[in-house]
Amino acid sequence: MDKQGVSNISVKRLNMRAVFFYLMERGSASVRDLSVALDMSAPTVIQNLNELTERKLVVIEGMRESTGGRKARAYNVNDRACFAAGLDVTRADVSLAILGLRGQAVLNAKSRLPFSDRPEYYEKVGRFLSDHLEKAGVVPEELVGVGISLPAIIAGDGQSTTNADPLGKRIVQLHSFKQYIPRPCRLLNDANAGGYAEFWAGNPIGSRQGLKNLVYLSVSNTVGGSILIEGRMFGGDDQHSAEFGHMTLVPNGKFCYCGQKGCAYCYVNTRILSDVGGTLEGFFRQLKKDDENARAVWDKYLGHLALLINNIRCAYDCEVVVGGYLGRFLPPYLEELRTRTAVRNIFERSGQYVRVSAQTGAAMGAALTCLHSFIEEI
Numbered sequence: 076m077d078k079q080g081v082s083n084i085s086v087k088r089l090n091m092r093a094v095f096f097y098l099m100e101r102g103s104a105s106v107r108d109l110s111v112a113l114d115m116s117a118p119t120v121i122q123n124l125n126e127l128t129e130r131k132l133v134v135i136e137g138m139r140e141s142t143g144g145r146k147a148r149a150y151n152v153n154d155r156a157c158f159a160a161g162l163d164v165t166r167a168d169v170s171l172a173i174l175g176l177r178g179q180a181v182l183n184a185k186s187r188l189p190f191s192d193r194p195e196y197y198e199k200v201g202r203f204l205s206d207h208l209e210k211a212g213v214v215p216e217e218l219v220g221v222g223i224s225l226p227a228i229i230a231g232d233g234q235s236t237t238n239a240d241p242l243g244k245r246i247v248q249l250h251s252f253k254q255y256i257p258r259p260c261r262l263l264n265d266a267n268a269g270g271y272a273e274f275w276a277g278n279p280i281g282s283r284q285g286l287k288n289l290v291y292l293s294v295s296n297t298v299g300g301s302i303l304i305e306g307r308m309f310g311g312d313d314q315h316s317a318e319f320g321h322m323t324l325v326p327n328g329k330f331c332y333c334g335q336k337g338c339a340y341c342y343v344n345t346r347i348l349s350d351v352g353g354t355l356e357g358f359f360r361q362l363k364k365d366d367e368n369a370r371a372v373w374d375k376y377l378g379h380l381a382l383l384i385n386n387i388r389c390a391y392d393c394e395v396v397v398g399g400y401l402g403r404f405l406p407p408y409l410e411e412l413r414t415r416t417a418v419r420n421i422f423e424r425s426g427q428y429v430r431v432s433a434q435t436g437a438a439m440g441a442a443l444t445c446l447h448s449f450i451e452e453i
């Protein structure tokens with residue numbers, strides 16, 4: 076194909092994407108609305124709408140009033156044109172999020188399904204997904220992809236994990252899931268999926284004005300995180316970035332399971348709290364009652380957490396969102412945490428850059444990555 080042919084195709088595609096993205100962002104629009112907003116001739120708009128309608132990505136929504144007195148056809152994105160699914164696999168259970176084309180939640184579910192690297196387990200995960208697809212009225216062919224989030228480091232080729240210690244297993248293969256999920260699957264690290272959801276929830280098209288940066292700090296029985304620069308995941312050279320749990324917080328401090336001493340993990344993992352209260356809920360109940368021991372543990376814990384967050388802020392100068400198990404319990408103590416981080420930083424007065432996670436969840440983030448990949452290809 077000659078150069079001219081190639082550029083005609085790309086202009087055609089760009090126009091179609093412009094029409095599609097306009098409808099994604101603004102919702103319902105007529106040919107005239109699109110023509111004015113996108114500075115495109117009416118026949119070009121119609122041609123693109125026809126193509127998008129043929130692909131079932133856009134639907135005619137009805138008629139709407141127009142300035143000339145005549146009613147005009149209104150077009151909109153078909154938010155059930157396709158779907159994406161996300162599975163968040165932990166040691167004890169599996170969570171599922173099914174999203175529509177607009178990123179809208181179609182179904183969320185959770186099942187107690189202890190991890191085991193055996194065919195029966197993968198078969199159960201496959202059945203859990205297919206049962207819920209059926210419940211949501213989604214046929215598997217409509218799924219553009221399935222993202223599978225794991226508490227694990229994902230190998231560079233995406234085909235396996237290189238370390239999934241929290242699951243009690245080093246190598247978990249993508250292939251094992253794929254056998255029971257007849258759609259394109261991908262593996263994701265859970266903190267990356269959580270950070271992705273935090274950044275992109277409610278932004279299905281994967282591009283938005285005023286992109287910012289965000290560090291997601293996942294504080295659970297393990298401690299990790301992810302770094303999103305202008306909405307894109309920064310993995311590092313070897314996908315080992317954002318291992319905040321293994322930054323040295325206390326030189327020569329407590330022994331860490333990684334073999335080092337004084338890692339942040341040893342001071343801010345949530346087991347420190349649940350060991351005191353029986354459960355994490357139990358701990359925060361005690362704290363609310365102003366239990367002396369709980370208060371002392373919390374005071375020390377918060378000091379370490381503030382130190383870790385301030386280190387992250389010094390390195391990245393962006394919002395730090397605290398999620399994981401801790402996120403759910405943190406709101407009443409957020410101001411205290413902000414104050415304690417702010418006093419450590421020469422540029423900060425209020426610590427407002429510290430936020431609590433909206434708890435959108437890794438399953439949603441995993442599904443969103445699939446949806447964004449699909450939309451990029453339109």
Ligand SMILES: [Zn+2]
Nearest residue numbers: 321331333338
């Ligand atoms: Zn460590």
